[in-house]
Amino acid sequence: MSKGAVVLLDCWANPFCLRAKIALAEKGVEYEARAENLFGGKSDLLLKSNPINKKVPTWPSPPLLPSRAYGTAKTRFWADFIDKKVFDAVCNIRKSKGEVPETAKNEFIEILKQLEGALGEKDFFGGDSFGFVHVIAIPLTCWFYAVEKFGGVKVENECPKFSAWMNKCMQRDTVARILPDPEKVYEFVIMLRNMFGIE
Amino acid sequence: MSKGAVVLLDCWANPFCLRAKIALAEKGVEYEARAENLFGGKSDLLLKSNPINKKVPTWPSPPLLPSRAYGTAKTRFWADFIDKKVFDAVCNIRKSKGEVPETAKNEFIEILKQLEGALGEKDFFGGDSFGFVHVIAIPLTCWFYAVEKFGGVKVENECPKFSAWMNKCMQRDTVARILPDPEKVYEFVIMLRNMFGIE
Numbered sequence: 001m002s003k004g005a006v007v008l009l010d011c012w013a014n015p016f017c018l019r020a021k022i023a024l025a026e027k028g029v030e031y032e033a034r035a036e037n038l039f040g041g042k043s044d045l046l047l048k049s050n051p052i053n054k055k056v057p058t059w060p061s062p063p064l065l066p067s068r069a070y071g072t073a074k075t076r077f078w079a080d081f082i083d084k085k086v087f088d089a090v091c092n093i094r095k096s097k098g099e100v101p102e103t104a105k106n107e108f109i110e111i112l113k114q115l116e117g118a119l120g121e122k123d124f125f126g127g128d129s130f131g132f133v134h135v136i137a138i139p140l141t142c143w144f145y146a147v148e149k150f151g152g153v154k155v156e157n158e159c160p161k162f163s164a165w166m167n168k169c170m171q172r173d174t175v176a177r178i179l180p181d182p183e184k185v186y187e188f189v190i191m192l193r194n195m196f197g198i199e
Numbered sequence: 200m201s202k203g204a205v206v207l208l209d210c211w212a213n214p215f216c217l218r219a220k221i222a223l224a225e226k227g228v229e230y231e232a233r234a235e236n237l238f239g240g241k242s243d244l245l246l247k248s249n250p251i252n253k254k255v256p257t258w259p260s261p262p263l264l265p266s267r268a269y270g271t272a273k274t275r276f277w278a279d280f281i282d283k284k285v286f287d288a289v290c291n292i293r294k295s296k297g298e299v300p301e302t303a304k305n306e307f308i309e310i311l312k313q314l315e316g317a318l319g320e321k322d323f324f325g326g327d328s329f330g331f332v333h334v335i336a337i338p339l340t341c342w343f344y345a346v347e348k349f350g351g352v353k354v355e356n357e358c359p360k361f362s363a364w365m366n367k368c369m370q371r372d373t374v375a376r377i378l379p380d381p382e383k384v385y386e387f388v389i390m391l392r393n394m395f396g397i398e
Binding site for chain 2: 005006007012013015016018019021022023025026027028029030039061064087130135136138139140142143173174175177178179180184185188195
């Protein structure tokens with residue numbers, strides 16, 4: 001599988017495959033359609049990627065959401081928690097006028113500790129692979145350096161397991177090449193604070 | 200906008216944009232991130248593509264589903280109708296043993312006439328642009344030549360408006376380059392019938 005390409009396991013005349021290909025083309029998504037021999041013997045990739053019904057069209061890329069309803073529900077719960085809690089806690093600190101109140105710092109740490117509890121002894125939220133919760137959470141972490149500078153909160157000291165998880169995610173190519181440098185984000189926060197007259 | 204590229208209107212430090220970019224990268228979708236100046240003046244493309252909240256991330260590509268709930272509900276109704284009715288009607292004809300029964304032919308025509316009624320005097324289902332119903336319906340039409348050959352049903356004569364809609368869709372680049380030649384599909388149907396011992 002070529003790196004960075006959407007692969008579609010395909011049959012040329014199958015209307016369901018044709019639908020997928022037209023929709024991808026309408027959205028401007030490039031893809032590689034790989035012909036399956038549906039009568040002569042399906043590929044190992046198809047059998048592995050779609051073990052239940054073994055049908056095309058199938059995308060062999062790993063799913064971001066778990067396949068079971070309970071796993072999906074937990075994922076959505078934590079994604080919602082991160083959306084509502086972490087984002088607001090970061091904003092409260094970076095927008096503070098004067099010294100950052102202790103309540104704002106404590107709330108930020110408390111929220112990360114709750115996430116640490118959800119992580120438990122695992123490497124990743126909800127199991128052993130990078131998924132939806134990570135896509136939601138990791139972009140907020142490049143703002144944590146600014147939180148440290150303004151609020152004096154060092155995530156590494158307060159929440160070492162959460163910090164280890166951040167470092168593990170940063171080893172992932174899609175994260176490492178997309179997340180901006182936290183120092184650049186810190187400078188951006190200074191610019192924002194100046195722009196909005198926050199001393 | 201370069202042809203065939205996913206464009207994302209972006210701000211480099213915005214966590215919501217970062218989420219979108221990590222998810223696209225995880226799925227292997229190539230994209231072009233275009234920087235918006237959120238303080239100096241948003242682009243016309245952003246204002247046109249996301250006129251309600253004017254926020255990034257925004258995809259400027261036209262949506263396949265209508266923006267209003269009523270339009271979406273109608274779209275889903277017709278997509279479901281096509282899924283359940285047209286596909287089965289085509290299968291009934293192409294799998295018929297011996298002469299195709301009149302009931303199977305009449306049912307096929309009746310279903311297309313119902314779609315003609317939904318199309319009305321418009322060029323496209325539900326309005327004046329290519330959308331979700333078209334993505335669902337148009338892949339089935341390359342099987343109609345086989346239906347004609349086996350069932351003696353000429354869609355052009357029976358349902359001229361539906362036929363004109365098919366021709367209009369075929370002028371669309373994403374459809375024209377993806378749909379296979381109906382004669383090739385007809386040969387494929389002959390092969391399938393031989394394989395399954397249908398005379």
